[in-house]
Amino acid sequence: MFLHTLTALTLAMLIAPAAQADVPPALLDAARDAKVVLLGERHDHAGHHLMQEETYRALIATGHRPALVMEMFSRDAQPAIDALLAGLGTAPDQRALDLALEQMPQISGFTAGGWQDWAAYRPIVAVALEHGLPVRAADWPRQTRRALALEGWQALPSGFVQHFALDEPAEPDVEDGLARAIVEGHCGHAPGDALEGMVRVQRARDAGIAGAALDALAAAGVDQVLVIAGAGHVRRDLGAPLYLKAAAPELPILTVGLAETGESDAAPDLRPARDEEPFDLVWVAEAQPREDPCKAFADQLRNMKRQ
Numbered sequence: 001m002f003l004h005t006l007t008a009l010t011l012a013m014l015i016a017p018a019a020q021a022d023v024p025p026a027l028l029d030a031a032r033d034a035k036v037v038l039l040g041e042r043h044d045h046a047g048h049h050l051m052q053e054e055t056y057r058a059l060i061a062t063g064h065r066p067a068l069v070m071e072m073f074s075r076d077a078q079p080a081i082d083a084l085l086a087g088l089g090t091a092p093d094q095r096a097l098d099l100a101l102e103q104m105p106q107i108s109g110f111t112a113g114g115w116q117d118w119a120a121y122r123p124i125v126a127v128a129l130e131h132g133l134p135v136r137a138a139d140w141p142r143q144t145r146r147a148l149a150l151e152g153w154q155a156l157p158s159g160f161v162q163h164f165a166l167d168e169p170a171e172p173d174v175e176d177g178l179a180r181a182i183v184e185g186h187c188g189h190a191p192g193d194a195l196e197g198m199v200r201v202q203r204a205r206d207a208g209i210a211g212a213a214l215d216a217l218a219a220a221g222v223d224q225v226l227v228i229a230g231a232g233h234v235r236r237d238l239g240a241p242l243y244l245k246a247a248a249p250e251l252p253i254l255t256v257g258l259a260e261t262g263e264s265d266a267a268p269d270l271r272p273a274r275d276e277e278p279f280d281l282v283w284v285a286e287a288q289p290r291e292d293p294c295k296a297f298a299d300q301l302r303n304m305k306r307q
Helices: 009-014 025-031 046-061 075-088 093-106 117-132 142-151 158-163 174-185 192-217 240-246 293-306
Strands: 036-041 066-074 134-140 225-232 253-258 267-270 281-285
Touching: 009 293, 025 046, 025 253, 036 046, 036 117, 046 117, 046 225, 046 253, 046 281, 066 075, 066 117, 075 093, 075 134, 075 225, 093 117, 117 225, 134 192, 142 192, 142 225, 158 192, 174 192, 192 225, 192 240, 240 253
Parallel strands: 036 225, 036 253, 066 134, 066 225, 253 281
Antiparallel strands: 267 281
16 A cells, blocks of 8 residues: 555654644655545535645645546536636636636536535635646546446446456455445445446446546646545545556555544544555544434435335
């Protein structure tokens, strides 16, 4: 794992607590030689989005030119995203930036994809636009994901499927791990016959993130990529890193799981991942109060049964 390249000094720095919005020097040290930096968020955590924005600015401040890859943007919207960015030119004024950022949720597929909190992601995308850096869409549109689940790999471009060997069976531990994660994500309610299709969709989404990162890294004037995605997508054992490794075995990557305080972590901090955590580093923020998602899910199931 990339963590093994950290110096003794860096490991000592991991022990010191980090303010929520301040990027720990140890993270920047670990990211110095990484070509792809993946930050795995909890989507509804405001602190995680602030950490992502600050990390992006800090990477640029160290001299890198990182393209931005967004799970929340739809791959079929890439031409429209490119056109929007091209229209900004190399030195956009604030009015032009604000207008582009207002248009981005519709143009990028963010809204059509069911994402709602654009205000949380706008500051991250703003960094790319301010610095003239590419923005790549990583996810498949909703209709493609539905077709994937119901019809199989023919829903994706054949070249993409072959490039990432998606039509070949996944390793049993990957297949089982994704299935367990999906069941856990449904609060223990196994989705029955739909599970196979849902695993297929998850594999396609992870490969889509990897493909977007590789495309972004090939862009002119780019020497690094920052991936913004859910924590499950940046897992080394199940997510996009698997496909990055298969396509580019020597590519140095850094995976950072964004977490929150709780039973495992009493205070915000950056620390090495534990044995059971499939990341290189874990960056812990203050817990954010929220309703129990499994209670809401159970209520939704009950309402569906009544209809």
